[in-house]
Amino acid sequence: MKERWPFSSEPSLLISVVNGREARAALAGGADIIDLKNPLEGPLGAPAPKVIEEVCGVVKGHKPFSIALGEFPGKPGAAALAALGGAYFQPDFLKIAFLAHTPSEEMVRTLKEIKSSIGSLPHQKTSQIVSVAFADTIRSGSWNLADFAAFSQEGGAAGCLIDTWEKNGSSLLDYFTGAELGEFIESCHTHELFCGLAGALKFSHIPLLSRLKPELIGVRSAVCGGDRLGGTVSCQSVRELKELCGQTEHEKADKHLA
Ligand SMILES: O=C[C@H](O)COP(=O)(O)O
Numbered sequence: 110m111k112e113r114w115p116f117s118s119e120p121s122l123l124i125s126v127v128n129g130r131e132a133r134a135a136l137a138g139g140a141d142i143i144d145l146k147n148p149l150e151g152p153l154g155a156p157a158p159k160v161i162e163e164v165c166g167v168v169k170g171h172k173p174f175s176i177a178l179g180e181f182p183g184k185p186g187a188a189a190l191a192a193l194g195g196a197y198f199q200p201d202f203l204k205i206a207f208l209a210h211t212p213s214e215e216m217v218r219t220l221k222e223i224k225s226s227i228g229s230l231p232h233q234k235t236s237q238i239v240s241v242a243f244a245d246t247i248r249s250g251s252w253n254l255a256d257f258a259a260f261s262q263e264g265g266a267a268g269c270l271i272d273t274w275e276k277n278g279s280s281l282l283d284y285f286t287g288a289e290l291g292e293f294i295e296s297c298h299t300h301e302l303f304c305g306l307a308g309a310l311k312f313s314h315i316p317l318l319s320r321l322k323p324e325l326i327g328v329r330s331a332v333c334g335g336d337r338l339g340g341t342v343s344c345q346s347v348r349e350l351k352e353l354c355g356q357t358e359h360e361k362a363d364k365h366l367a
Contacts, residue, residue: 118322119319119355120306120319120322120323120324120326120354121141121142121324121325121326121354122140122141122142122325122328122347122350122351122354123140123141123142123143123175123305123307123325123326123327124138124142124143124144124327124328124329124332124342124347125144125145125146125148125177125327125328125329125337126143126144126145126164126329126342127146127147127148127156128164129163129164129167131341131342132145132164132167132168133167134341134342134343134344134347135342135344136167136168137344138332138343138344138345138347138348138350138351139347139348140172140347140351141172141173141351142172142201142325143164143167143173143174144174144175144202144327145160145174145175146176146177146204146329147160147177148276148329148337148338149338151180152272152273152274152276153177153204153205153241153272154177155176155177155178155179155191155195156176156177158194158198161176161195161198165198173200173202174200174201174202175200175201175202175204175239176198176202176203176204177204177206178192178195178203178204178205178206179206180205180206180207180208181205182208182210182211182215183215185215185219185222186222188205188219188222188223189219189222189223189226190226192205192223192226192227193227193230195236196226196227196230196232196235196236197230199232199234200236201237202236202237202238202239202267202268203223203227203236203238204239204241204270205219205220205223205238205239205240205241206243206272207241207242207257208243208246208250208274209242209243209246209248209249209250209251209252210246210250210251212251213256213260216260216261217263217264219264220240220263220265220266221264221265223265224238224264237266237267237268238264238265238266238267238268239267239268239269239270239305240264240266240268240269240270241269241272242254242257242269242270242271243271243273243274243308244271244272244273244281244285244308245273245274245275245284245308246274247271247284248284254271254289254293254296255293257271258296258297258300258302259296259300261300261302262300262301262302266302267302267303268297268303268304268305268325269293269303269305270304270305270306270307270325270327271290271306271307272308272327273307273308273309276309276330276337278309279309280308280309280310280311280314281306281307281308281310281314282310282317284308287318290306290318290321291321294306294321294322294323303324304323305324305325305326306318306321306323306325306327307325307326307327307328309330309331310326310327310328310330310331311331312349312350315350315353315354316353319353328350329342331346332346332347332350
C-alpha cells in the first residue's frame with residue numbers, strides 16, 4: 110500500500126463517536142482511530158463543524174481521527190465542497206459513502222474531485238480518502254466488492270470500508286461470509302488500499318474478523334449498549350473490544366480451555 114497510516118499487524122479499532130465526551134471514553138478504552146459522525150443524518154451522517162471542533166480538541170495529537178462526509182448521489186461537486194469543509198480540520202481520514210446504484214464513473218469522478226479539492230489546500234497534512242460501501246445495498250447494485258476496490262483505487266482513495274446502511278439488527282456477517290470478506294480484503298490489498306470492516310458488528314464477530322486481518326474494524330452500536338442513536342460510548346466496552354481485536358478465534362478458544 111503506497112499511502113497509509115502505519116497500521117499494526119492486528120486490526121486497528123475505529124470507534125464512531127458523536128461528541129467530545131464519547132471521544133474521551135473511546136480514547137480511554139484504547140481505540141486506535143476516533144471516527145466522528147452524526148448517526149441522526151444516516152449511517153455515515155456528517156457532523157456539524159462545531160462538534161468537529163470539540164472532538165478535535167480531545168483527539169488531536171493523541172490518535173488519528175476520521176470525519177464522515179455522508180453520501181452525495183449525482184453530486185460530485187457537492188461532495189468535493191463537503192470534503193473541503195472536512196479537510197479544514199485536518200483529519201487523518203475523510204469518509205465518503207456510495208450506495209450501490211451509484212454508476213462506477215460517478216464514484217471515480219467523485220473521489221477524484223474530492224482528492225483534487227483537498228489537495229489544493231495549503232495544509233502540510235492531506236487527509237486520506239476512505240471510500241465506503243454498504244453490504245446490504247451492494248447485492249442489488251451494479252458492482253461487487255472487488256469492483257468497489259478497483260473503482261476506489263481509480264478515484265484515488267487510500268482505503269475502502271464496508272458498513273451496513275440499514276441499522277436494523279442485521280450485521281455485515283448477515284450479508285457476506287467470512288470467505289467473501291477475506292476476498293474483499295485481498296482485492297483491497299491488490300489495489301494498494303487498506304481495508305476496513307464495519308456494520309453492526311457484535312463482540313462475538315470480532316475474533317473471526319480479526320483472523321481475516323483487515324486493517325480496520327469499525328464499531329459504534331456494540332460499544333453503545335446496542336443503541337447507536339440513544340446510547341453512548343462506554344470506555345469499558347471499547348477496552349473489551351480492543352482486547353478482542355488482538356485475538357483470533359483459536360486464541361479465544363484456547364483462553365476458554367485454559
Ligand atoms: O464506521 C463504523 C460504524 O460507525 C459502525 O457503526 P455500527 O457498529 O453501529 O454499525
